[in-house]
Amino acid sequence: MSDNTNNDVSYVRTEFLEPSEPPMAVGGPVKWIKDNLFSSWFNSILTVIALYFIIRIAVGVYPWFANSVWGTDGLAACREILDGATGACFSILQERWNQMLFGFYPSEEYWRPIVGLILLAVAAAPVLFWTLPRQLLYFTGIYPFLAYWLVYGGSIWFPILLLVALCLSYLAYARFVKSSFVGAIAVFIIAFSVLMLNPLGGLLSLVSFVATQLSQLLGGGDVTVDLIIGDRRLSDLMPLFGYLQGWLDGSFLGLALPEVTTRDVGGFMLNMILGTICVSLSIPLGIVLALGRQSNLPVIKGFCVIFIEFIRGVPLITLLFVANVMLAYFFPAESNPDLILRVIIMITMFSAAYIAEVIRGGLAALPRGQYEAGDSLGLDYPQSMRLIILPQALKISIPGIVNVAVGLFKDTTLVSVISMFDLVGIIRGPILGSTQWTGIYWEVFGFAALLFFVVCYGISQYSQWLERQLATDHR
Amino acid sequence: MSTTTDPGTEGGFRLSQLIYDTRYRSTTFQVIAVAVLAYCLYQLYGNARQNFADADLNISWLFLWEPAGYDINQRPIEYNSQSTHLRASIVGAINTIIVAVLACISATVIGVFAGVARLSNNWIVSKMMSAYVEAFRNVPVLIWILIIFLAMSNAFPQPRAFRGETPDAEMLWGMFAFTNRGVYVPSFVNDGAMATIFWLVILASIVGVFAYRRYAKKLLYDTGRLLPTGWPSLAILIVPGLLAYFILGQPVGLENPELKGFNFQGGVHLRLSLIALWFALAIYTGAFIAENVRAGIQAISKGQTEAAASLGLRPGRIMNLVVLPQALRVIIPPLISQYLNITKNSSLAIAVGYMDITGTLGGITLNQTGRAIECVLLLMLFYLCVSLLISFFMNIYNNAMKLKER
């Protein structure tokens, strides 16, 4: 065969032809267009209609961006520059971006929420991606206290002492949890309330109340019960850490950032704060409610069912009305909590009810055998829940929880209805109300929509990624 | 099962049994729970009583029977400023239901269309629908409501623009007027008893269509004979109505809106606030429904389609007879919960001044009477009742549709 090559056989090719391009009709962009856009007459019509709409929108929107005006100090000046042409007046973003992001937060302190936001990413990372080193979770645990101090300022000792009290209580809990879960919880609560609250005062007021009722029933007068040592009421010495904080603040260790009142914390920052706090608080509450609803103790189950169905049956706005106009009556006049605290309570209850339903779905999806396996290993209820049921049920529920979280984050805009200056509130109030910007709306609401879109789309993409990660385990 | 391991009571009852003995433990916990709950409720009640006593206030429902004193623009039932607060609340409740029903219907249409189109093999259409779904799902509905409201009030012409020899704006076909105060559409004018008969005929023909379709189905299942359903349905729907219209002497006419004084008069006025709320809710919820529809259709395994195709069914019939009935079972429950969401989100009416129950009872009535607790409680009660009603019907429907497993 080899000598064939030496022969001068000119009709035998020695090298391959370059493969030629497929004909235009069956390959390349033409085929793609034909397959994807004009595969049938119906599809062709759809494509034409869709193109028409896209072009209409592009033609309408393009000059708005292309002619946009920056750097003027009012809408009138923008209109003067545009001189009748279509164009956006982005000067308002330039002038008011800080209010839209931070509300009335003092501008020299902007670094604090910014640092808080960056640290939030660090704190959230180990929760969101579990390939990261687990040690980061310690930072996640510290973060809420750090963030509170950064955003609202004040003495650093309050968040630190709160953290210490929680840690000490947790240590006490960990000491007892092996023998009895319920007992350990009780130890935790006692330890925490001794450190941070005034258990003696509460107890005495209860005893005093019962004694008063009894003595009135028996025809006696009012009764006061109190423990007095020397000339001091024992209950006045509580809470222990309150005293400690007073001493630390007074000492050379007193470290404080300028305090920012809660009303000055606004704009998109307020939406982020409300969203993060309420979601984190409502997950544990939601787990408790879901377990309660599955419980076979009729009283507890009944309470959870009523709570969940009630909350899910009313709009969030009515709950905010409750926070705003009703809740104040149910607290003692002096200890009336801040509006933002009341709002956090109501939004947390709201989202906990929804999360509870998601988790209930996860619990119901577990095969009966898992519960029975726990029983057959001799685990009691708390153990089998913590070690067997919940880890699996929560895993199934994660996408649902993320959906609730996104919905909740969007719903934080409703606080604008009760005169809080969140992003929407600050647009509807001070910005639209300011005289030089009367008549502007697309620019500011578009900016607001964009902010929300970026965050929510990011979270939902994460949720889809997570679903894919989790799905591989089952196949 | 664990009761068998419990010790007997021969040692007498010990206090520790309350927590370690499963026979008593559940009772113990429940008693504790009730005690804690009762104590918390008592504290709240006590605080409220104290605060009310301090402020010299009381709880009273009598305000509901006092004249409201304010006017409501959209009045589905008779109402004027001398009517009671109760009646104002009822007007608001009806307005809530109006916008909720309108939004539910349009959201379903939009959602089904977008959901199906998103699965289309037309690249540009499916991408467009993805963009729509993502854009609306990820932005708060309150922002959409405000944008639509403000955009319409600035973009549409004033009623004044329709006036004059060469008006700046014209009515569409002389029947529809799009103004920045809302849209005016023609209304029906009924002419006495004949009109009633005409509407009865229309109603009867709608019932007739359903009856005919049922009959055709029954015939198909019993004998295998296939009756056409498309054009006969159309005929049953239209022909009797047309006949009745002319035989009865054209008893029903259209009244077109006309510009008189400051505003258009006559016809039906769909107010700006209604439209903004309706559109925003429909488009926003439509995006969610589109996702539900897509998930529902994708949940039906490809094998079903292929099996149907191998039986020789045409694509349209595969969709109607095989895929949709199964997909509906997946779609309906989330769809109902979207309807619930629409009803609850309609309370955002307060942002654009639509006079729903949040605007009347929870808005002006609350402002004017200062009876915050009473108004908010009534408001929650209303929404709770509506939600429970919808859930109730959803459960009935779900049970009827549930796959009957044997």
Added chain:
Amino acid sequence: MKKSVILGALTVAGMAAGTAGAATLDDVKARGVLNCGVTTGVPGFAEPDADGVWQGFDVAVCRAVAAAVLNDPTAVEFVPTTGKTRFTALAAGEIDMLARNTTWTFSRDVDLKFEFTGVNYYDGQGFMVPADLGVASAADLDGATVCIQTGTTTELNLADFFRANGISYEPVPIETGSEAVQLFLAGSCDVYTTDRSALAAQRANFPTPDDYVVLPEVVSKEPLGPLVRHGDHEWGDVVRWTLNALITAEELGVTSANIEELSGGTNNPEINRLLGSEGTLGEMLGLDAEWAKRAIMAGGNYGEVFDGNIGEATNIGLARGLNAQWTDGGLLYSPPFR
């Protein structure tokens, strides 16, 4: 163990328990900050500026009270309230006083259990229309679309007015003043109605103020004033007499410019009693002798506050009118300091 469970849980709930009903004056002094309810933003009356500092006519009243009680006109936490939330906020103790364009009416005073401590602005509801509408009187408004800011007595006055005149209208209720103005400017309503002071304030800020006219009719009496909770008379007296001190100061010619000089003592005994160089008026209120001096120094006397925030020199441009001193033919008439 079980016993402890109960106690632990109870104490958490017991945290909410406490004593209620201390006197507001003591509370404010102890807190060091006055919680004052204002609007969410009405130009000239109460509005946060670009730095978030509240400015305006109502705000000045809060600052004067803070100066009198706390010796610091900036020791005020301004709580923005809507028409819906203001009364609850006050009744529930969230705010100490409300200075928010609130009309003094019988039912608010008697039924809602509030105490109006005087009138800082005599107002009346009016109508504004575009000039080219060619409307000269509110009686010509049959069939018009009317924008109203909700949460005030405005809706009721409007309903009464149109009912009394037997003409119809289409109400468009709007939650915030800024949105109502937007709709009015866009032509979504023919008429914008609210208190005439607010009409003037907002008209002044329109791009083309001359294209809009305020109709001559005044359809209601709107005495606007600060209010406090019923029953706490000491606190009510502090707010009432702080306001009266501002009014009296103008009547007696005491201004922030000459107050230092006058407080040294004058021949007019009433000025001396007002500024504390004579008598014990401050002590009777539970304050020190110079309370009124500080209140006046916070923003000037009534006339100075008026001129600085809403007067003719500002872009709000309101004339004194009914709000002139009684000696100038107005309604301001403070009871004597004696």
